Amino acid sequence: MKIGIVSDSHGDTNALDQMLAHPAAQDVEGWFFAGDIAMDAEYLAMITQLPVAKVAGNNDWPYTTLKDAIVTEAGGHRILLTHGHLYGVQFSTEMLVQVAEAQQADIAIYGHTHVADIQPGGVMVLNPGSIARPRDASKGSFMVADLLPDCEPVVKIIRI
Incomplete structure (x- = not known):
């Protein structure tokens, strides 16, 4: 299963359109949206007609009823999805990994820092x-x- 992962669009649907036009996005079967701005996840679902797992970011409060974190499954993997601001990700992903392990997730997806990163390990952090x-x-x-x-998931960072 091929998934797309995106975060921190901050209302820029043009950036989402550019992402969707990229060849790497063409055969994605579902999207994970790690917050900031929740309405953009709705836009992504509407445009693609694909499932979009989504969480609230720090810029979504108090305007959304989305959860701060969810655990879901895809392609045989258990995935923790969060924006990350409540887990101190701007300093370290240690707390995020601990939460993922407690939820028996082998992948943790977050945003918030605006810096792309892949950290392999017992919990792969993306x-x-x-x-x-x-x-x-x-x-x-x-x-x-x-x-x-x-x-092991095969993950690629794509620049638009």
């Missing part, structure tokens, strides 16, 4: 960076991940 306001490059980023049961 941050797609920001599609609209990157802090680690001049171009926005998203991720695609190929998920197969009992296999």
Whole structure:
């Protein structure tokens, strides 16, 4: 199963359109939206007609009823999805990993820092960076991940 991972669009649907036009996004079977701005996840679902797992970010409060974190399954993997601001990810992903382990998740997806990152390990930690306001490059980023049961995910950072 191929999933797309995106975060921190901050209302920039043009950036989401550019992402969706990228060849790497063409055969995605579902999206994970790690917050900021919740309405953008609705836009993504409407445009793609694909399932979109979504959580609230720090800029969504108090305007959404979305949860701060969810655990779901895809491609034989258990995934913790959160924006990350409540787990101190701007300093370390240690607390995020502990929460993922407690939830028996083998993948943790977060946003908030606007910096793309892949951390392999017992819990693979993924941050797609920001599609609209990157802090680690001049171009926005998203991720695609190929998920197969009992296999290490194959994850790529894509710049638009």
